[in-house]
Amino acid sequence: MINQQEIKSGFHYFVMGWHFITQKGLRRFVIMPIVLNVVLLSGLFWLFISQISTMIDWVMSFVPDWLGFLSVVLLVLSTGMILLLFYFTFTTLSGFIAAPFNGLLSEKLEKMLTGEPINDDSWLDIMKDVPRMLHREWQKLWYSLPKIVGLFLLGFIPVVGQTIVPVLTFLFTAWMMAIQYCDYPFDNHKISFNVMKNALGEQRSQSLTFGGLVTCCTFLPIVNLVIIPVAVCGATVMWVENYRDRLRFDMNFKYQHGHSSREVATRSNSTDIRTNNHQIVK
DSSP: OOOHHHHHHHHHHHHHHHHHTTSTTTHHHHHHHHHHHHHHHHHHHHHHHHHHHHHHHHHHTTSOGGGGGGHHHHHHHHHHHHHHHHHHHHHHHHHHHHHHHHHHHHHHHHHHHHSOOSOOOOHHHHHHTHHHHHHHHHHHHHHHHHHHHHHHHHTTSTTHHHHHHHHHHHHHHHHHHHHHHHHHHHHHTTOOHHHHHHHHHHTHHHHHHHHHHHHHHHTSTTHHHHHHHHHHHHHHHHIIIIIHHHHOOOTHHHHHTTOOHHHHHHHGGGOEEOTTTOOEEO
């Protein structure tokens, strides 16, 4: 069900992301993701331009002759599906490469907003934490990959693949963008992937609006060079205003009560979150 208030808040957090990337104290954490973004996007753009004709011809070869009168429409929709595939590839690779920098940017912005440091780790401690960050990126990849493959295969079904599938692919991409960038502030607090995903699902209209705006900006020249830090900042503001007080809990809770991370994540599907003690209970 569409929630108009959540749609407005999704726009709000997207705009706040643009506001904070220019703030003093954050600019140096914004530069590195942008540089990495420029290098990666340039390489993928060259690959896309050199291969798009071949890819379009290949996709159109699955369209039967009796649908020839729709060739122009199907060509446009097929091109859109290829663009979304290109976008998914770009965001996946950029997520792996820029994860440590995005996590640090989110941490610094949260400190600016709340006045409370998340941790006092040294640069050596941050580097030691990189494998955990990359594992988190793998979690997101394995969550999204089967669904992307399924949508890609559905794209070969005549008519359905050129009409319904592009819409579904855009909506799923928007959902993944919300997950991708909201995950940084959640992960900074060691909140599990499943708990994060379920929390975003509770305000799905907000998540899809925010993720949809980020998705659209990826296709805009120049804008797509800075959209990653913008999305990280916007998602961090969303975390602070919507989820921080509800979901932040002491990591010792899991160990004091004898629960593993997997058990806590599993229980989150059927639990209520109490704001007064930050504990997950039945």
